[in-house]
Amino acid sequence: MTYHVHGVSASGNCYKVRLALEQLKLPYVWHEVDMMHGATRTDAFRKLNPNGKVPVLCIDETTTLSESDAILCYLADGTPLMPDDRLQRAQVLQWMFFEQYSHEPYVAVARFIRQFLKQPDDPRLPEKTAGSYRALDVMEQHLATRSFLVGERYTVADIALFAYTHVADEAGLDLSRYPGIRAWLDRVRSQPGHVAMPGVHA
Amino acid sequence: MTYHVHGVSASGNCYKVRLALEQLKLPYVWHEVDMMHGATRTDAFRKLNPNGKVPVLCIDETTTLSESDAILCYLADGTPLMPDDRLQRAQVLQWMFFEQYSHEPYVAVARFIRQFLKQPDDPRLPEKTAGSYRALDVMEQHLATRSFLVGERYTVADIALFAYTHVADEAGLDLSRYPGIRAWLDRVRSQPGHVAMPGVHA
Structure with a gap:
């Protein structure tokens, strides 16, 4: 199929x-x-x-x-991208709900305002930027001592959070003070079968 | 334990x-x-x-x-509140992510502003109210012809969306034009072991 x-x-x-x-x-x-x-x-x-x-x-x-x-x-489901362990599966979901509630509404929306609407003076941007850094702080604290988000292996939790984190610069964000996140981004990029995201102007 | x-x-x-x-x-x-x-x-x-x-x-x-x-x-996990079927499990998650992205940030935040912050003139309320009704419209369309959100049985998807929908009045919302949602709320309330949510002033 x-x-x-x-x-x-x-x-x-x-x-x-x-x-x-x-x-x-x-x-x-x-x-x-x-x-x-x-x-x-x-x-x-x-x-x-x-x-x-x-x-x-x-x-x-x-x-x-x-x-x-x-x-x-x-x-x-049933692939190496999802753990079998009950707790680890819940932890994958925890990071995914974190992504949709505490990360995407800030990082993705800031990127959308800057790259798609092209409105760098949008009054929503300061709050979106502050929320983005709060989410990145949480990720950095976790990834500073870990290879991947859950169970020291690459899962769909990593895919979910890689999507907008790796284009944080397009949201006007600076990752220089996040060494744990930057090393994790490189690990995600080095996974077999990785493909890049088409650029916003593609 | x-x-x-x-x-x-x-x-x-x-x-x-x-x-x-x-x-x-x-x-x-x-x-x-x-x-x-x-x-x-x-x-x-x-x-x-x-x-x-x-x-x-x-x-x-x-x-x-x-x-x-x-x-x-x-x-x-492993209980009747989560389907065994792969597609139905994904549909449960679909409704949960809908809840956290398209429902909770509107209905729950409008309720928080009104009941906890007690600021009925908060400038965010019109946008929160409009977003709440968009989410309720999606739910009504689905529930008009179904008993529960997924697989015609009570699951954690119903728990997730019941939580704030059943106190929509506390968010300043009117459910009178949502007969499908109101019938579903009654079905959820009639499930074995149901307990009410403590009131905001409890």
Whole structure:
């Protein structure tokens, strides 16, 4: 079977799905969504995801799955990207919920404002920047003494947090005081089957 | 073994954990956290959760788990509250990530502003209210033809979304035009072992 992904190539949330599919060597077709021109707000798209967000994974002709980190867990199920251990699986989810609640709404939104909306004077940016550094501080404290986020091995938790952390510069953030994060980014990039995220101007 | 939970009784995120522990008949001790007076920002609390948020589940003397929905998945693992089917498990996660990204930051924050900060003129409220109704619209569309969120059975996805939806009135929201949601709230309340959430003024 072949998966169909509806996504925006330069979106970190969509890149998570592409990276997992590539590393798991699963066949897929990518359908680029023109989000900046309203394509996620059409009736056709809302049949794929009533919440109007990318990415969407089409598993078969009638089954779709949304929410990037839920898609990652689905794809990783039974593979080395998801631990077997009950506690470690919960820790993977802990980092994924941290990503969606305490990291993405700051880092990804700051990047979106700067790179897609091109509004460096947006009044939301100071709060988004402060929240980004709070999230990076939490990651640094954890990664300063660890190779990966959970169980000293590469999992979908690392994919989830790599997506926007590795383009933190595009969000106007400075990673120079985060040596643990920078070493972890290099470890993630060196994993077999790693593919880069297409640039925002691609 | 007995779990220890550090939480705020009137927080929906913390109530999720209490409800699951009660329905799974698991022994636990509840440690009330005085969040409104800075107790989540102390060094002692940051040893439990470096991200400074409740709830925290202490599994043993050295193992803690944070993020309410990750805790729900941990507790539900291998129980009737979590489906065995791979796709249904991913759908449970899809609704949980929807809850944390598209529902809680609106409904829970609007409730917090109104009930805890007591600032009904807060300038953030119009945007929080609009986002709340967008999330409720998505839920209503889904629940209009279903008994529960996933697989026509009660799961931790229902616990996750019940937590703040059932106190939507405290967020200044009107559920009268959501008959599907209201019928689902009643079904959740009728589940064996259901316990009510302590009131905001308890």
